[in-house]
Amino acid sequence: KNDKYKLGLHKSRETLGNLKKLLEEKKTIDEDLFDELEEILIMADIGIDTVLSFMADLRKEIDVKSIKEPKELQEIIVDEMFNLYLQDEVVIADLDYKEKEVNVYLFVGVNGVGKTTSIGKLAYQLKKEGKKVLMVAGDTFRAGAIEQLNVWATRAGVDIFKKEPGSDPSSVIFDAIVKAKKEHYDVVLADTAGRLQNKVNLMKELEKMHRVIKKELPDQPSETLLVIDATTGQNGLKQAEVFKEATDVTGVILTKLDGTAKGGIVLAIRHLFKLPIKYIGLGEKIEDLVLFDIEDYIYGLFS
Ligand code: GDP
Numbered sequence: 001k002n003d004k005y006k007l008g009l010h011k012s013r014e015t016l017g018n019l020k021k022l023l024e025e026k027k028t029i030d031e032d033l034f035d036e037l038e039e040i041l042i043m044a045d046i047g048i049d050t051v052l053s054f055m056a057d058l059r060k061e062i063d064v065k066s067i068k069e070p071k072e073l074q075e076i077i078v079d080e081m082f083n084l085y086l087q088d089e090v091v092i093a094d095l096d097y098k099e100k101e102v103n104v105y106l107f108v109g110v111n112g113v114g115k116t117t118s119i120g121k122l123a124y125q126l127k128k129e130g131k132k133v134l135m136v137a138g139d140t141f142r143a144g145a146i147e148q149l150n151v152w153a154t155r156a157g158v159d160i161f162k163k164e165p166g167s168d169p170s171s172v173i174f175d176a177i178v179k180a181k182k183e184h185y186d187v188v189l190a191d192t193a194g195r196l197q198n199k200v201n202l203m204k205e206l207e208k209m210h211r212v213i214k215k216e217l218p219d220q221p222s223e224t225l226l227v228i229d230a231t232t233g234q235n236g237l238k239q240a241e242v243f244k245e246a247t248d249v250t251g252v253i254l255t256k257l258d259g260t261a262k263g264g265i266v267l268a269i270r271h272l273f274k275l276p277i278k279y280i281g282l283g284e285k286i287e288d289l290v291l292f293d294i295e296d297y298i299y300g301l302f303s
Pocket of ligand 1: 110111112113114115116117118148194255256257258259280281282283284288
Protein backbone atom coordinates (compact mmCIF):
# COMPACT_ATOMS: atom_id res chain seq x y z
CA LYS A 1 0.00 0.00 0.00
CA ASN A 2 1.04 3.55 -0.66
CA ASP A 3 2.37 5.30 2.45
CA LYS A 4 2.75 8.57 0.57
CA TYR A 5 -1.02 8.86 0.76
CA LYS A 6 -1.11 8.17 4.49
CA LEU A 7 1.49 10.86 5.17
CA GLY A 8 0.09 13.41 2.75
CA LEU A 9 -3.45 13.02 4.03
CA HIS A 10 -2.59 13.49 7.70
CA LYS A 11 -4.95 16.45 8.10
CA SER A 12 -7.91 14.73 6.51
CA ARG A 13 -7.27 11.67 8.65
CA GLU A 14 -8.16 13.83 11.65
CA THR A 15 -11.67 14.70 10.42
CA LEU A 16 -12.55 11.37 8.91
CA GLY A 17 -10.79 9.65 11.79
CA ASN A 18 -13.64 10.96 13.97
CA LEU A 19 -15.92 8.79 11.94
CA LYS A 20 -14.09 5.68 13.06
CA LYS A 21 -14.21 6.83 16.68
CA LEU A 22 -17.93 7.55 16.45
CA LEU A 23 -18.68 4.09 15.11
CA GLU A 24 -16.65 2.48 17.85
CA GLU A 25 -18.24 4.47 20.67
CA LYS A 26 -21.89 4.35 19.63
CA LYS A 27 -24.03 1.46 20.83
CA THR A 28 -27.01 1.71 18.48
CA ILE A 29 -27.77 2.79 14.95
CA ASP A 30 -30.25 5.63 15.40
CA GLU A 31 -31.07 9.10 14.05
CA ASP A 32 -28.47 10.58 16.38
CA LEU A 33 -25.79 8.51 14.75
CA PHE A 34 -26.98 9.49 11.28
CA ASP A 35 -26.88 13.18 12.28
CA GLU A 36 -23.34 12.89 13.60
CA LEU A 37 -22.20 10.95 10.55
CA GLU A 38 -23.68 13.56 8.26
CA GLU A 39 -21.90 16.31 10.14
CA ILE A 40 -18.50 14.62 9.87
CA LEU A 41 -18.95 14.05 6.14
CA ILE A 42 -19.95 17.68 5.61
CA MET A 43 -16.92 18.83 7.62
CA ALA A 44 -14.76 16.72 5.32
CA ASP A 45 -16.11 18.79 2.42
CA ILE A 46 -17.80 16.01 0.55
CA GLY A 47 -20.45 18.59 -0.35
CA ILE A 48 -24.09 18.71 0.77
CA ASP A 49 -25.58 17.07 -2.34
CA THR A 50 -23.05 14.28 -2.29
CA VAL A 51 -23.51 13.71 1.44
CA LEU A 52 -27.29 13.49 1.07
CA SER A 53 -27.16 10.89 -1.66
CA PHE A 54 -24.45 9.09 0.29
CA MET A 55 -26.62 8.97 3.42
CA ALA A 56 -29.62 7.72 1.46
CA ASP A 57 -27.53 4.89 -0.02
CA LEU A 58 -26.16 4.09 3.42
CA ARG A 59 -29.64 3.78 4.95
CA LYS A 60 -30.64 1.45 2.13
CA GLU A 61 -27.58 -0.75 2.66
CA ILE A 62 -28.22 -0.95 6.42
CA ASP A 63 -31.74 -2.07 5.66
CA VAL A 64 -30.86 -4.60 2.97
CA LYS A 65 -28.04 -6.14 4.98
CA SER A 66 -29.94 -5.82 8.31
CA ILE A 67 -26.99 -4.17 10.02
CA LYS A 68 -27.52 -3.70 13.75
CA GLU A 69 -24.12 -2.70 15.15
CA PRO A 70 -22.49 0.70 14.47
CA LYS A 71 -19.12 -1.12 14.25
CA GLU A 72 -20.27 -2.97 11.16
CA LEU A 73 -20.93 0.32 9.43
CA GLN A 74 -17.31 1.18 8.77
CA GLU A 75 -16.93 -1.42 6.05
CA ILE A 76 -20.22 -0.34 4.45
CA ILE A 77 -19.13 3.30 4.48
CA VAL A 78 -15.81 2.49 2.82
CA ASP A 79 -17.62 0.40 0.19
CA GLU A 80 -20.08 3.22 -0.44
CA MET A 81 -17.19 5.64 -0.95
CA PHE A 82 -15.66 3.32 -3.54
CA ASN A 83 -18.98 3.04 -5.34
CA LEU A 84 -19.55 6.75 -5.25
CA TYR A 85 -16.14 7.41 -6.76
CA LEU A 86 -15.85 4.58 -9.24
CA GLN A 87 -19.11 4.91 -11.15
CA ASP A 88 -18.14 1.85 -13.20
CA GLU A 89 -14.77 3.23 -14.24
CA VAL A 90 -11.18 2.14 -13.84
CA VAL A 91 -9.54 2.77 -10.49
CA ILE A 92 -6.44 4.47 -11.80
CA ALA A 93 -6.84 6.86 -14.72
CA ASP A 94 -3.40 7.74 -16.01
CA LEU A 95 -2.81 10.39 -18.66
CA ASP A 96 -3.57 9.51 -22.24
CA TYR A 97 -0.22 8.96 -23.95
CA LYS A 98 0.71 7.83 -27.44
CA GLU A 99 4.20 6.63 -28.33
CA LYS A 100 6.04 8.39 -31.16
CA GLU A 101 3.64 11.32 -31.13
CA VAL A 102 3.64 14.79 -29.67
CA ASN A 103 1.27 14.55 -26.68
CA VAL A 104 -0.12 17.91 -25.64
CA TYR A 105 -1.37 18.41 -22.10
CA LEU A 106 -3.09 21.72 -21.46
CA PHE A 107 -3.36 22.95 -17.85
CA VAL A 108 -6.29 25.17 -16.92
CA GLY A 109 -7.51 26.61 -13.62
CA VAL A 110 -7.67 29.72 -11.46
CA ASN A 111 -4.46 31.55 -10.53
CA GLY A 112 -2.77 30.21 -7.44
CA VAL A 113 -4.26 26.71 -7.52
CA GLY A 114 -0.91 25.11 -8.35
CA LYS A 115 -0.79 24.87 -12.16
CA THR A 116 2.87 25.85 -12.49
CA THR A 117 3.93 23.61 -9.63
CA SER A 118 2.01 20.64 -11.05
CA ILE A 119 3.52 21.18 -14.50
CA GLY A 120 6.97 21.19 -12.88
CA LYS A 121 6.30 18.02 -10.91
CA LEU A 122 4.84 16.20 -13.89
CA ALA A 123 7.71 17.29 -16.15
CA TYR A 124 10.14 15.83 -13.62
CA GLN A 125 8.32 12.47 -13.61
CA LEU A 126 8.00 12.27 -17.39
CA LYS A 127 11.65 13.14 -17.83
CA LYS A 128 12.60 10.38 -15.38
CA GLU A 129 10.61 7.98 -17.58
CA GLY A 130 12.89 9.01 -20.44
CA LYS A 131 10.47 11.28 -22.25
CA LYS A 132 11.47 14.46 -24.05
CA VAL A 133 9.41 17.23 -22.46
CA LEU A 134 8.73 20.81 -23.54
CA MET A 135 7.08 23.28 -21.16
CA VAL A 136 5.15 26.17 -22.71
CA ALA A 137 4.65 29.48 -20.91
CA GLY A 138 1.09 30.06 -22.11
CA ASP A 139 0.17 32.42 -19.28
CA THR A 140 1.60 35.52 -20.92
CA PHE A 141 -0.37 37.98 -18.79
CA ARG A 142 1.86 37.73 -15.75
CA ALA A 143 5.59 38.13 -16.21
CA GLY A 144 5.89 36.31 -12.87
CA ALA A 145 4.13 33.25 -14.28
CA ILE A 146 6.67 32.93 -17.10
CA GLU A 147 9.55 33.35 -14.66
CA GLN A 148 8.04 30.82 -12.25
CA LEU A 149 7.64 28.23 -14.99
CA ASN A 150 11.24 28.84 -16.01
CA VAL A 151 12.38 28.02 -12.47
CA TRP A 152 10.47 24.72 -12.61
CA ALA A 153 11.90 23.87 -16.04
CA THR A 154 15.40 24.23 -14.64
CA ARG A 155 14.50 22.18 -11.57
CA ALA A 156 12.98 19.38 -13.65
CA GLY A 157 15.75 19.59 -16.25
CA VAL A 158 13.45 20.07 -19.24
CA ASP A 159 13.19 22.66 -22.03
CA ILE A 160 10.84 25.61 -22.00
CA PHE A 161 9.30 27.64 -24.82
CA LYS A 162 8.45 31.22 -23.89
CA LYS A 163 7.91 34.65 -25.40
CA GLU A 164 7.69 38.20 -24.07
CA PRO A 165 4.98 38.93 -21.49
CA GLY A 166 1.90 40.23 -23.29
CA SER A 167 2.31 37.97 -26.36
CA ASP A 168 -0.81 36.27 -27.72
CA PRO A 169 -1.05 32.96 -25.77
CA SER A 170 -2.30 31.08 -28.84
CA SER A 171 0.70 32.16 -30.89
CA VAL A 172 2.98 30.95 -28.09
CA ILE A 173 1.29 27.54 -28.12
CA PHE A 174 1.32 27.39 -31.91
CA ASP A 175 5.04 28.15 -32.19
CA ALA A 176 5.81 25.72 -29.37
CA ILE A 177 3.98 22.93 -31.18
CA VAL A 178 5.77 23.60 -34.44
CA LYS A 179 9.03 23.30 -32.50
CA ALA A 180 7.86 20.15 -30.68
CA LYS A 181 6.99 18.45 -33.98
CA LYS A 182 10.23 19.42 -35.63
CA GLU A 183 12.40 18.39 -32.70
CA HIS A 184 10.42 15.25 -31.80
CA TYR A 185 9.29 16.06 -28.30
CA ASP A 186 7.11 13.39 -26.64
CA VAL A 187 5.16 15.70 -24.37
CA VAL A 188 4.18 19.37 -24.40
CA LEU A 189 3.02 20.75 -21.03
CA ALA A 190 1.23 24.05 -21.60
CA ASP A 191 0.40 26.55 -18.89
CA THR A 192 -2.58 28.89 -19.48
CA ALA A 193 -3.84 32.08 -17.88
CA GLY A 194 -6.27 31.67 -15.00
CA ARG A 195 -8.04 35.00 -15.01
CA LEU A 196 -11.68 34.53 -14.16
CA GLN A 197 -12.69 38.19 -14.39
CA ASN A 198 -14.09 37.82 -17.87
CA LYS A 199 -15.67 34.48 -18.61
CA VAL A 200 -16.35 35.22 -22.30
CA ASN A 201 -12.71 36.18 -22.88
CA LEU A 202 -11.55 33.10 -21.04
CA MET A 203 -13.73 30.86 -23.20
CA LYS A 204 -12.58 32.55 -26.39
CA GLU A 205 -8.95 32.24 -25.41
CA LEU A 206 -9.22 28.54 -24.56
CA GLU A 207 -11.17 27.86 -27.75
CA LYS A 208 -8.54 29.62 -29.81
CA MET A 209 -5.79 27.59 -28.13
CA HIS A 210 -7.59 24.36 -28.96
CA ARG A 211 -7.99 25.53 -32.54
CA VAL A 212 -4.34 26.37 -33.12
CA ILE A 213 -3.24 23.11 -31.51
CA LYS A 214 -5.58 21.10 -33.76
CA LYS A 215 -4.30 22.93 -36.81
CA GLU A 216 -0.84 21.43 -36.33
CA LEU A 217 -1.86 18.23 -34.51
CA PRO A 218 -5.47 17.17 -35.29
CA ASP A 219 -5.65 14.58 -32.44
CA GLN A 220 -4.44 16.98 -29.76
CA PRO A 221 -4.60 18.13 -27.00
CA SER A 222 -4.83 14.63 -25.60
CA GLU A 223 -5.53 16.01 -22.12
CA THR A 224 -6.99 19.25 -20.82
CA LEU A 225 -6.34 19.09 -17.11
CA LEU A 226 -8.34 21.17 -14.68
CA VAL A 227 -6.22 22.02 -11.66
CA ILE A 228 -8.20 22.42 -8.43
CA ASP A 229 -6.91 23.54 -5.02
CA ALA A 230 -8.33 21.20 -2.36
CA THR A 231 -7.97 23.84 0.36
CA THR A 232 -10.51 26.17 -1.30
CA GLY A 233 -13.30 23.65 -0.76
CA GLN A 234 -16.76 24.03 -2.26
CA ASN A 235 -15.98 27.60 -3.30
CA GLY A 236 -13.05 26.38 -5.37
CA LEU A 237 -15.34 23.91 -7.09
CA LYS A 238 -17.65 26.75 -8.16
CA GLN A 239 -14.74 28.56 -9.78
CA ALA A 240 -13.51 25.38 -11.40
CA GLU A 241 -16.91 24.86 -12.94
CA VAL A 242 -16.36 27.90 -15.17
CA PHE A 243 -13.40 26.16 -16.80
CA LYS A 244 -15.40 23.00 -17.27
CA GLU A 245 -17.97 25.03 -19.14
CA ALA A 246 -15.33 26.87 -21.15
CA THR A 247 -13.41 23.90 -22.49
CA ASP A 248 -13.39 20.10 -22.89
CA VAL A 249 -11.73 19.09 -19.64
CA THR A 250 -10.55 15.46 -19.61
CA GLY A 251 -9.36 15.16 -16.02
CA VAL A 252 -8.56 16.83 -12.73
CA ILE A 253 -5.33 17.45 -10.84
CA LEU A 254 -6.22 18.05 -7.20
CA THR A 255 -3.48 19.98 -5.39
CA LYS A 256 -2.65 20.76 -1.76
CA LEU A 257 -4.41 17.75 -0.26
CA ASP A 258 -1.65 17.78 2.36
CA GLY A 259 -2.86 21.19 3.52
CA THR A 260 -6.49 20.41 4.24
CA ALA A 261 -8.70 18.35 6.53
CA LYS A 262 -11.30 18.34 3.77
CA GLY A 263 -10.19 15.28 1.85
CA GLY A 264 -13.80 14.47 1.05
CA ILE A 265 -13.56 16.93 -1.82
CA VAL A 266 -12.41 14.01 -3.98
CA LEU A 267 -15.93 12.59 -3.78
CA ALA A 268 -17.54 15.98 -4.37
CA ILE A 269 -15.52 16.45 -7.57
CA ARG A 270 -16.59 13.06 -8.85
CA HIS A 271 -20.20 13.65 -8.00
CA LEU A 272 -20.34 17.16 -9.43
CA PHE A 273 -18.05 17.04 -12.46
CA LYS A 274 -18.09 13.35 -13.39
CA LEU A 275 -14.40 13.74 -14.23
CA PRO A 276 -11.60 11.37 -13.27
CA ILE A 277 -9.00 12.69 -10.85
CA LYS A 278 -5.69 11.85 -12.53
CA TYR A 279 -3.09 13.17 -10.11
CA ILE A 280 -3.05 14.61 -6.60
CA GLY A 281 -0.59 17.06 -5.03
CA LEU A 282 0.60 16.07 -1.57
CA GLY A 283 3.26 18.71 -0.92
CA GLU A 284 5.40 21.47 -2.41
CA LYS A 285 8.38 19.36 -3.44
CA ILE A 286 9.07 18.12 -6.94
CA GLU A 287 8.27 14.50 -6.10
CA ASP A 288 4.98 15.34 -4.33
CA LEU A 289 2.64 14.59 -7.20
CA VAL A 290 1.15 11.09 -7.28
CA LEU A 291 -1.14 9.21 -9.58
CA PHE A 292 -4.58 9.13 -8.00
CA ASP A 293 -5.74 5.74 -6.81
CA ILE A 294 -9.05 5.63 -4.93
CA GLU A 295 -8.03 2.48 -3.05
CA ASP A 296 -4.84 4.04 -1.72
CA TYR A 297 -6.78 7.18 -1.01
CA ILE A 298 -9.46 5.60 1.15
CA TYR A 299 -6.85 3.44 2.85
CA GLY A 300 -4.85 6.63 3.51
CA LEU A 301 -7.87 8.22 5.17
CA PHE A 302 -9.09 5.42 7.40
CA SER A 303 -6.42 2.88 8.21
P1 GDP B 1 -0.51 28.74 -10.28
O1 GDP B 1 -0.77 30.20 -10.13
O2 GDP B 1 -1.79 27.99 -10.52
O3 GDP B 1 0.51 28.42 -11.30
O4 GDP B 1 0.00 28.22 -8.85
P2 GDP B 1 1.47 27.85 -8.36
O5 GDP B 1 1.95 26.63 -9.04
O6 GDP B 1 2.34 29.04 -8.44
O7 GDP B 1 1.22 27.45 -6.83
C1 GDP B 1 0.74 28.33 -5.84
C2 GDP B 1 1.25 27.90 -4.48
O8 GDP B 1 0.73 26.64 -4.12
C3 GDP B 1 2.77 27.75 -4.39
O9 GDP B 1 3.22 28.31 -3.19
C4 GDP B 1 2.99 26.23 -4.38
O10 GDP B 1 4.14 25.85 -3.66
C5 GDP B 1 1.76 25.75 -3.68
N1 GDP B 1 1.40 24.36 -4.03
C6 GDP B 1 1.14 23.84 -5.25
N2 GDP B 1 0.82 22.52 -5.17
C7 GDP B 1 0.88 22.19 -3.85
C8 GDP B 1 0.63 20.97 -3.09
O11 GDP B 1 0.27 19.90 -3.61
N3 GDP B 1 0.79 21.05 -1.73
C9 GDP B 1 1.15 22.21 -1.10
N4 GDP B 1 1.27 22.17 0.22
N5 GDP B 1 1.37 23.35 -1.78
C10 GDP B 1 1.25 23.36 -3.12
